[in-house]
Amino acid sequence: MRIAVIGVGLIGGSVGLAARERLGAVVCGYDRSPEALDAALARGALDRACPTTAQAVAAAEAVFVAAPVGELPGLVGEVLAAAPADCVVTDVGSTKRVMRAAHDDPRFVGGHPLAGTETAGVQHARADLFEHATWYLTPSAATSGVLYERLHRLLTGLGAQPTAIDADTHDRVLAAVSHLPHVLANVLVSQAAGTLAAGGERLPATGPSFRDATRVAGAPSAIWTDIYLSNRDALIAEVDGTVARLRSIRDALAAGDAGAIADWNDAAAADRRRLLESQLAGGELFELRASVPNRPGVIAQLALELGRAGVNITDMALYPASDMSDGVVALWIAGERASQRAEELVCGLGFPVARP
Amino acid sequence: MRIAVIGVGLIGGSVGLAARERLGAVVCGYDRSPEALDAALARGALDRACPTTAQAVAAAEAVFVAAPVGELPGLVGEVLAAAPADCVVTDVGSTKRVMRAAHDDPRFVGGHPLAGTETAGVQHARADLFEHATWYLTPSAATSGVLYERLHRLLTGLGAQPTAIDADTHDRVLAAVSHLPHVLANVLVSQAAGTLAAGGERLPATGPSFRDATRVAGAPSAIWTDIYLSNRDALIAEVDGTVARLRSIRDALAAGDAGAIADWNDAAAADRRRLLESQLAGGELFELRASVPNRPGVIAQLALELGRAGVNITDMALYPASDMSDGVVALWIAGERASQRAEELVCGLGFPVARP
Numbered sequence: 001m002r003i004a005v006i007g008v009g010l011i012g013g014s015v016g017l018a019a020r021e022r023l024g025a026v027v028c029g030y031d032r033s034p035e036a037l038d039a040a041l042a043r044g045a046l047d048r049a050c051p052t053t054a055q056a057v058a059a060a061e062a063v064f065v066a067a068p069v070g071e072l073p074g075l076v077g078e079v080l081a082a083a084p085a086d087c088v089v090t091d092v093g094s095t096k097r098v099m100r101a102a103h104d105d106p107r108f109v110g111g112h113p114l115a116g117t118e119t120a121g122v123q124h125a126r127a128d129l130f131e132h133a134t135w136y137l138t139p140s141a142a143t144s145g146v147l148y149e150r151l152h153r154l155l156t157g158l159g160a161q162p163t164a165i166d167a168d169t170h171d172r173v174l175a176a177v178s179h180l181p182h183v184l185a186n187v188l189v190s191q192a193a194g195t196l197a198a199g200g201e202r203l204p205a206t207g208p209s210f211r212d213a214t215r216v217a218g219a220p221s222a223i224w225t226d227i228y229l230s231n232r233d234a235l236i237a238e239v240d241g242t243v244a245r246l247r248s249i250r251d252a253l254a255a256g257d258a259g260a261i262a263d264w265n266d267a268a269a270a271d272r273r274r275l276l277e278s279q280l281a282g283g284e285l286f287e288l289r290a291s292v293p294n295r296p297g298v299i300a301q302l303a304l305e306l307g308r309a310g311v312n313i314t315d316m317a318l319y320p321a322s323d324m325s326d327g328v329v330a331l332w333i334a335g336e337r338a339s340q341r342a343e344e345l346v347c348g349l350g351f352p353v354a355r356p
Numbered sequence: 357m358r359i360a361v362i363g364v365g366l367i368g369g370s371v372g373l374a375a376r377e378r379l380g381a382v383v384c385g386y387d388r389s390p391e392a393l394d395a396a397l398a399r400g401a402l403d404r405a406c407p408t409t410a411q412a413v414a415a416a417e418a419v420f421v422a423a424p425v426g427e428l429p430g431l432v433g434e435v436l437a438a439a440p441a442d443c444v445v446t447d448v449g450s451t452k453r454v455m456r457a458a459h460d461d462p463r464f465v466g467g468h469p470l471a472g473t474e475t476a477g478v479q480h481a482r483a484d485l486f487e488h489a490t491w492y493l494t495p496s497a498a499t500s501g502v503l504y505e506r507l508h509r510l511l512t513g514l515g516a517q518p519t520a521i522d523a524d525t526h527d528r529v530l531a532a533v534s535h536l537p538h539v540l541a542n543v544l545v546s547q548a549a550g551t552l553a554a555g556g557e558r559l560p561a562t563g564p565s566f567r568d569a570t571r572v573a574g575a576p577s578a579i580w581t582d583i584y585l586s587n588r589d590a591l592i593a594e595v596d597g598t599v600a601r602l603r604s605i606r607d608a609l610a611a612g613d614a615g616a617i618a619d620w621n622d623a624a625a626a627d628r629r630r631l632l633e634s635q636l637a638g639g640e641l642f643e644l645r646a647s648v649p650n651r652p653g654v655i656a657q658l659a660l661e662l663g664r665a666g667v668n669i670t671d672m673a674l675y676p677a678s679d680m681s682d683g684v685v686a687l688w689i690a691g692e693r694a695s696q697r698a699e700e701l702v703c704g705l706g707f708p709v710a711r712p
Contacts, residue, residue, distance in 0.1 A: 215565075265581065
């Protein structure tokens with residue numbers, strides 16, 4: 001398999017390492033920094049360093065664009081202009097609506113691996129960075145099913161768990177579970193520093209709650225300013241919700257209302273428990289085979305439907321009929337209950353399902 | 357050494373285990389739950405289980421009162437009424453002003469170890485729970501120097517790092533570095549759950565930032581409701597500061613002001629860096645010997661002065677003159693710079709300092 005990586009930092013470099021080591025892929029790379037490109041080559045993340053984007057992608061079957069969020073729409077446009085007709089192109093940006101708005105090419109699938117943003121640079125790249133990591137994919141109705149399937153299998157090969165999600169939901173969810181935590185970590189660390197400075201106190205030895213809560217504070221501005229801004233409406237909604245919740249607990253404190261404080265705390269405990277439980281899905285693999293018409297968007301529709309219901313597609317394979325009029329998509333789902341749910345959902349879309 | 361532990365949960369049980377294993381102390385215990393008392397005895401945290409507080413403390417040289425914050429003022433009063441005249445009494449509550457307001461006995465020193473509040477119960481007790489943990493002490497002007505020194509040495513023997521701090525500062529600092537992080541963890545986990553539920557989404561696979569930021573969410577209400585309420589004015593000030601900071605970053609997001617967002621993020625990074633640096637103090641031990649008059653409050657004054665400047669007293673010893681008119685206190689300070697600072701501070705209080 002021939003892969004191109006545009007931008008060879010932590011994520012791009014790890015894609016290169018994993019694709020070479022785990023899949024035996026041939027990886028071409030480009031980076032606007034010649035030093036980064038040399039480092040990636042020396043690190044073994046690339047087979048070949050190319051002087052232009054066009055040369056890197058010329059013969060690729062799959063292209064990963066791994067650059068800061070603000071540069072992605074332009075870079076992906078360049079790549080789509082130069083990439084072959086049967087090449088799948090994806091990005092790794094932390095927000096996805098802006099990419100959907102910029103590109104409606106059947107070869108493009110937005111992507112976002114939930115892995116390693118705290119340390120930057122190819123020197124931190126690892127072949128196992130994506131092991132067991134959720135890798136969100138945001139196919140659109142225009143996305144080619146064949147190319148989506150190729151990307152899904154490729155990501156599984158890198159060790160990741162690809163999960164389809166629509167771009168709006170992705171950005172709303174990420175605002176809540178990633179961008180807001182970063183904002184709160186920043187606010188907390190500066191609030192504490194401000195309180196201590198106001199009293200002329202040194203920063204004291206802190207307990208584990210403070211260290212945990214501020215671990216991601218002050219993540220690199222070069223990356224995070226773009227992320228915050230590219231998702232700002234969803235993030236503003238989360239900040240507003242947070243302020244409303246803080247006001248409510250402030251009122252309970254001011255009123256000395258022990259019952260309200262205990263209820264609020266118990267509710268948080270229950271929310272956290274549900275969250276942890278939802279991370280523990282899994283089990284035996286079941287195969288489903290769905291007959292699907294050969295038209296654009298079908299695979300995306302199917303992947304999104306299952307993603308929405310929380311059913312994880314562990315692996316998938318597409319078998320087109322010889323006349324290309326229709327085909328069969330095989331899905332491997334972990335856990336009997338999840339596989340039954342998947343069967344209902346796929347049938348509900350009007351596609352007959354068989355279990356081989 | 358004879359020690360009494362009133363309340364044998366995680367903290368009380370760990371004090372008992374550490375005092376017996378590390379110091380060869382004889383430990384008597386009382387708990388209003390007979391089951392907890394039996395469990396502590398079986399666990400090896402106690403030499404003897406006593407049927408009343410008075411019996412447990414009757415022959416003690418030091419008493420640790422380890423109960424939920426709301427019960428502490430009453431329990432400490434009971435202990436002071438029953439304890440010998442030369443016995444030091446301390447508590448382990450997470451807020452300290454309420455204790456200072458309740459008790460002004462020369463035998464009482466408020467305390468607060470920064471260790472293990474996430475899991476409760478003597479079954480989680482460990483002899484090494486306090487190893488390298490900051491253990492705040494809040495002596496008052498009334499505190500006996502001899503008894504303060506005894507407690508300081510005892511805590512050092514348990515593996516902890518006793519640090520003197522006045523009760524107001526303690527509560528303000530803890531509001532910022534412990535109580536506020538707990539509030540924000542609760543708010544974040546419920547905010548995310550609310551956002552996902554509103555969109556009919558399952559809770560998704562989350563990245564490390566969310567897990568880190570919500571690790572302490574929903575801590576036991578039986579403990580934390582009291583903590584929040586006993587420190588509510590300081591906590592309300594922190595919540596108000598947090599809301600103001602969230603408003604300010606919300607405005608920058610709404611205005612699309614990349615410069616302001618980057619500045620805010622860089623400031624958080626700088627605050628975090630300062631915080632981490634301040635945790636890394638240490639080095640070679642230097643001994644200082646200060647001549648001090650034998651009057652109440654001198655040791656507390658000295659310990660608080662050094663605590664305020666961030667100078668950690670690794671160990672201390674008090675040598676009274678035979679006529680008790682004055683004495684020498686030996687202080688061991690880690691790091692040459694810190695020891696020089698300590699010397700200046702102690703001299704500044706009017707006490708001559710020698711280096712042996």
